[in-house]
Amino acid sequence: MEFWHGFLLITSVHLLAAASPGPDFVLVSQQTLAKGRRTGLICSLGITLGLAVHIIYSVLGLATLIAHSQPLxxxxxxxxGC
Known part of the structure; x- marks a missing residue:
């Protein structure tokens, strides 16, 4: 029963952390309330594109390292696995 207790505890904490608003939410809310829905959507799009750039170069860089290094x-x- 100890495993399931720990598993449920960690899962609950992660779900709360993922659901809590962060600085992106504050920025989009501020822009939407101050300048309207269109500006809020553009701000959201900008954040999404910025995150996409970081995700893409991280994935491509990791894929390149893995392709060239068997020990890695x-x-x-x-x-x-750990």
Missing amino acids: LTAIKWLG
Whole structure:
């Protein structure tokens, strides 16, 4: 029963953290209330595109490292397994 208690506790904490508003939410809310819906949507789009750039170069960089290094791939597998 200890496993399930810990699992549910960690899952609950992660769900609360993911659901809590952050600085992006504050910025979009501020822009929407001050300048209207269109500005809020444009602000949301800008945040999304900025995050997409970081995600893409992170994924491509990691894929390149993995493709060129068998020991690194093994290390990532071990870390993921842990």
